[in-house]
Amino acid sequence: MNDNRADTSVLAEPRVIRVLVVTDGEASFDRADFGLATLVDVLEEPVLPWARVEVTKAHRERNLPALSAEITLFRFDGHDLSRYDQVWLFGVARGNRPSLEEAELRALAEFMDGGGGVFATGDHEDLGVSLCGGVPRVRSMRKWHWPQPGPNGEPVAPSIDGPARHDTLSEGHDPLFQLNDQSDDVPQVVTPRMYATSDSPRWAHQSYPHPLLCGPRGPIRVLPDHPHEGECYVPEDLGATFSFAGYEVTEYPGGIAPEVVAWSTIRSRPAERDPRKGRLDARTFGAVGAYDGHRAGVGRVAVDATWHHFFNVNLVGDPTVPRDPVKSVGFAASDSGRAAYEEIKSYYRNLVVWLAGPGAQEDLWWRAVWAARWHHRVSMDLRPGSLGSPDLAELLRIGAEVREVLATTVTRADATQWAGRFGVGAVDAALWEALRPSLDPWLPRSGEEQPGHLPNLVASMLPELVLDAVLGAVVHAVAAEFPEPTEQARERAGGVEWPGVVGPAVARALEAVSGQVARTDEVLRSVGVTLATVRAAGG
Incomplete structure (x- = not known):
C-alpha cells in the first residue's frame, strides 16, 4: 500500500x-x-x-x-x-x-x-x-x-x-x-x-x-x-x-x-x-x-x-x-x-x-491540513465517538499520526511554524506571541527570559507536545465538520473560514496542554527538591 x-x-x-x-x-x-x-x-x-x-x-x-x-x-x-x-x-x-x-x-x-x-x-x-x-x-x-x-x-x-x-x-x-x-x-x-x-x-x-x-x-x-x-x-x-x-x-x-x-x-x-x-x-x-x-x-x-x-x-x-x-x-x-x-x-x-508571503503560507497550511484529514492513515484512525470532545491523549495520538503524514510533503520546520502561526495564532494572536519564545526555535534570542518562556526542561518538551495537540485538534475539528469525502464537502471547504471552524477545538487543546505542562513541571520540581535533599544529606 x-x-x-x-x-x-x-x-x-x-x-x-x-x-x-x-x-x-x-x-x-x-x-x-x-x-x-x-x-x-x-x-x-x-x-x-x-x-x-x-x-x-x-x-x-x-x-x-x-x-x-x-x-x-x-x-x-x-x-x-x-x-x-x-x-x-x-x-x-x-x-x-x-x-x-x-x-x-x-x-x-x-x-x-x-x-x-x-x-x-x-x-x-x-x-x-x-x-x-x-x-x-x-x-x-x-x-x-x-x-x-x-x-x-x-x-x-x-x-x-x-x-x-x-x-x-x-x-x-x-x-x-x-x-x-x-x-x-x-x-x-x-x-x-x-x-x-x-x-x-x-x-x-x-x-x-x-x-x-x-x-x-x-x-x-x-x-x-x-x-x-x-x-x-x-x-x-x-x-x-x-x-x-x-x-x-x-x-x-x-x-x-x-x-x-x-x-x-x-x-x-x-x-x-x-x-x-x-x-x-x-x-x-x-x-x-x-x-x-x-x-x-x-x-x-x-x-x-x-x-x-x-x-x-x-x-x-x-x-x-x-x-x-x-x-x-x-x-x-x-x-x-x-x-x-x-x-x-x-x-x-x-x-x-x-x-x-504570509497569505500564501496560510493557504498552504489549510490545504496541507485538508489533505492530511483525508489521508487513509488518519481517516481510518479517527474514532467517531471522540470527534466532539477528544481528551489530550486522543489529540496527541491523532496529532502524531498527522505529523507523520505531513512529513511526506511538509517539512518539520513548516509544520512547526504553521501550527503555531495559523493554529495557535488562529485562537489568540496575543497568546501566540506570549508562547512563541517557547515554541518557535527560529525566533532570535535576546539572552533574557521573556514572558511566557517556560522552565528549561519543560520548554524542551513543549514544541512536539503543542504541535501534536494542535494538529490533533485541527484534524478532529475538520473531521467533525466534514465527516464524508464528497464532492459537496470539497466545494464547501473552499469557502470555509477555517480559524472559526477549528478555533474552539484548538483552544481546548491548549488548555489541556497547559494543565499537563503544569503537572509535569510540578513533578520535575518535586524530583529536583528530593535530589537536592538527598545530596545535601549525603554530603
Whole structure:
C-alpha cells in the first residue's frame, strides 16, 4: 500500500505559487551547462499535493533561441511584478554590464516591501553584481563587488584563484582535483545553523535547522561543489536607507538582521593536489543566507554563495566529458549521488515555500491540513465517538499520526511554524506571541527570559507536545465538520473560514496542554527538591 495515498477526489486545488526567474549574461534556461532547465523542472514537478509552482523565465539580454526564455530584454519597471509571489535573481554578468536603473530598483523595492520574496545568487568576484549588487537587502547579504569595495562600503568578494579562493570541491573518483569534479556524484558537505526553543543543556532540547535546510530525513547537509564560490555574510550596518526614483527604502526595518544559515568548510591541500589552481588554505564561509522580513512586515530574502548550486553542469553532468560514466551524468551516477540530489531538491523547494508571503503560507497550511484529514492513515484512525470532545491523549495520538503524514510533503520546520502561526495564532494572536519564545526555535534570542518562556526542561518538551495537540485538534475539528469525502464537502471547504471552524477545538487543546505542562513541571520540581535533599544529606 502506498503510504502517501489519500482520497484525491476530495483534495483542494493546489495553491499556485508564481515565481519569476530572471538571469543575464551567458546563463540560459535550456539544457546547456550554464542552463537552469533542471532547476525549473524540479520546481514545477508536482510533488506537493497542496502547492503548485509556476515559473516565468526572463532574461536581460536580447532575444536568442539558446536563452529559452519566455521574456527577453527584461526590465523590472516594464513588467507587473504583482503577478508574482517571488522573484529569483541569477546574476551572471560582471560589473562591466549596465546595472539596474533607479526605476527598476524602485519596482523591486516596492515588490519586496509589499511582501514579495526574493532569492539572489551570483558566483566568485563580481559575477552577478550588475543584476543584484544594488538591490536592497540582497546587496548587503552577499558579497558582490570585486576587486574594490562597493559604493556603500560593501566588502570585496572572494577571488577566482589563489590560496584564499572558496574552493568546495570534494575529492572524487579520479586522481587530483579538477574543474569537472563539480559534475560528479560527490557533493560538498555543509554545516547548517541549528536552533533550539530553550537554553537547556543540549541533551535536554531538540534542535532544528533553518526551514531552508530542513529535509525529509533531517537537516540538509549537502550542496553541489565548485572550485570558486562567492560568500554570504551578515552586514554590520542595519540602519541603511536608500532612495530609488523617489521611493524611500529602509533596508532592515526594526533592525531585524539577516543570518547565515549554512556554512561551507574548505580543507587545505598542497599545490600538487591541484595542478591547475594550486595551494588551498582552510577556511569556513557563509553558503546560504536568510532574512525573515515577515517579522518586519516586508518580504523574505534568501541568498546563496553561487549559482553553481543550481546550474545543470553541477546537477546532471558535464556534456563535454561523454566518456566519463560519472561526470557525464552527475548525481545520477550512483545511489549515494541520487540520495544527495534528493536533499538538494528539497532545498530548492524549501526556498519556494519559505519565500512565499504570509497569505500564501496560510493557504498552504489549510490545504496541507485538508489533505492530511483525508489521508487513509488518519481517516481510518479517527474514532467517531471522540470527534466532539477528544481528551489530550486522543489529540496527541491523532496529532502524531498527522505529523507523520505531513512529513511526506511538509517539512518539520513548516509544520512547526504553521501550527503555531495559523493554529495557535488562529485562537489568540496575543497568546501566540506570549508562547512563541517557547515554541518557535527560529525566533532570535535576546539572552533574557521573556514572558511566557517556560522552565528549561519543560520548554524542551513543549514544541512536539503543542504541535501534536494542535494538529490533533485541527484534524478532529475538520473531521467533525466534514465527516464524508464528497464532492459537496470539497466545494464547501473552499469557502470555509477555517480559524472559526477549528478555533474552539484548538483552544481546548491548549488548555489541556497547559494543565499537563503544569503537572509535569510540578513533578520535575518535586524530583529536583528530593535530589537536592538527598545530596545535601549525603554530603
